[in-house]
Amino acid sequence: MALDERFVAVGTKKVHVVEMRPDAPLRPPTEALAPSAHDMPSAGAQALVMLHGLFSNLSLYFFRIAPSLAHTYRVVIYDLRSHGLSERASGAHTLEVLSEDLLALMDALEIEKAALAGHSYGGTVALLTALQHPEKVSQLALIDAPCLTEPRFAAARLRQRLSHGRVTDRSVARYASAAGLSAQARRSPKSQEQIRYLLTEGRLEASFSAGRTTMQSLDLGRLAMPTLLLYGTRSPFRATGRRLKAAIPCSVLELVEGGHDFPVKSAPQLTEHLACFLAGTGI
Amino acid sequence: MVAIPPTGVTADEVLRELIEVLASVLGEEVVAVMDVSAESSFVRDLEMDSIAIVAFASEVNERFGERVDFIAWLRGQSLRSLQKLTVKDVADFIVQGR
Numbered sequence: 001m002a003l004d005e006r007f008v009a010v011g012t013k014k015v016h017v018v019e020m021r022p023d024a025p026l027r028p029p030t031e032a033l034a035p036s037a038h039d040m041p042s043a044g045a046q047a048l049v050m051l052h053g054l055f056s057n058l059s060l061y062f063f064r065i066a067p068s069l070a071h072t073y074r075v076v077i078y079d080l081r082s083h084g085l086s087e088r089a090s091g092a093h094t095l096e097v098l099s100e101d102l103l104a105l106m107d108a109l110e111i112e113k114a115a116l117a118g119h120s121y122g123g124t125v126a127l128l129t130a131l132q133h134p135e136k137v138s139q140l141a142l143i144d145a146p147c148l149t150e151p152r153f154a155a156a157r158l159r160q161r162l163s164h165g166r167v168t169d170r171s172v173a174r175y176a177s178a179a180g181l182s183a184q185a186r187r188s189p190k191s192q193e194q195i196r197y198l199l200t201e202g203r204l205e206a207s208f209s210a211g212r213t214t215m216q217s218l219d220l221g222r223l224a225m226p227t228l229l230l231y232g233t234r235s236p237f238r239a240t241g242r243r244l245k246a247a248i249p250c251s252v253l254e255l256v257e258g259g260h261d262f263p264v265k266s267a268p269q270l271t272e273h274l275a276c277f278l279a280g281t282g283i
Numbered sequence: 284m285v286a287i288p289p290t291g292v293t294a295d296e297v298l299r300e301l302i303e304v305l306a307s308v309l310g311e312e313v314v315a316v317m318d319v320s321a322e323s324s325f326v327r328d329l330e331m332d333s334i335a336i337v338a339f340a341s342e343v344n345e346r347f348g349e350r351v352d353f354i355a356w357l358r359g360q361s362l363r364s365l366q367k368l369t370v371k372d373v374a375d376f377i378v379q380g381r
Contacts, residue, residue, distance in 0.1 A: 005341035059333035067358040084334045
């Protein structure tokens, strides 16, 4: 497996990207370096682009998920704007803005069409992209992704979570908890600062409201590509999985033991579900 | 980029190179005050977050990846093992894996 970590210019911002792809097998150093059939690996491999959720970063997939899938696919994982090592960007972090980033990144990497897999808000970005640009998406995997039409994203509930418009320590803690961050991450000053940044400069509350309006206006029944709905058995979004299953024609709903953070705690199971779905075999 | 160490490289040499990688990821001034040793754990002692460990792992793979499958080795670690990983664990794998 070959690995390439770099920064890619997307618009005026730098995006942190890691690619993993099939490559020639390791060989002893004494072996000749002449090209062989083993060295013709990844040019034709199908692209799989994976999106993490809010307040997370590409490490969600880097250690235990992407390497397994990269034996078969050209796996692209990246830090969303203002996350991980990607450049920060003030202004709304709406589904549309993040979807434009995704499409621009695919263009920059010369990926015409890809399978998309996204966790949480990253999944909702993938869903919007598939609805608005179906020609760019071959398969779609939504991993515990909300639709933003859930009651918890209603304006009144958001204002309540934000302590009525003021970003306090308590509202930061509420968002960290809702995003399923680990206890260690919730305590981290760096994480807390990032949440505070996204709630203020990143206008997250307004972004959710805009996303809610967008998602309410779209017809999920138009989605024609194979779609995997992977939800946690104890996730607050489990009902969303059922609703999406009823609305999306070519969808399959599968449950994984755990809450909203099951991609962290049940990475091998998630990988197996994704691998079977991408191969078209089901689990 | 530093060349792959020749056959017969010692654990000390690999360790020295890993500390170089840490300096490039965390900054030389940070590494200088942290007293990095073989026993240092990335998370507890060096206070590296997940994305810093990604940058470290990518650079280690860049330097040693033609001889050892570092990413596959990481993939085989449990979440708990990853959180406890030390500089020596990585050095031992690189020395023994070649």
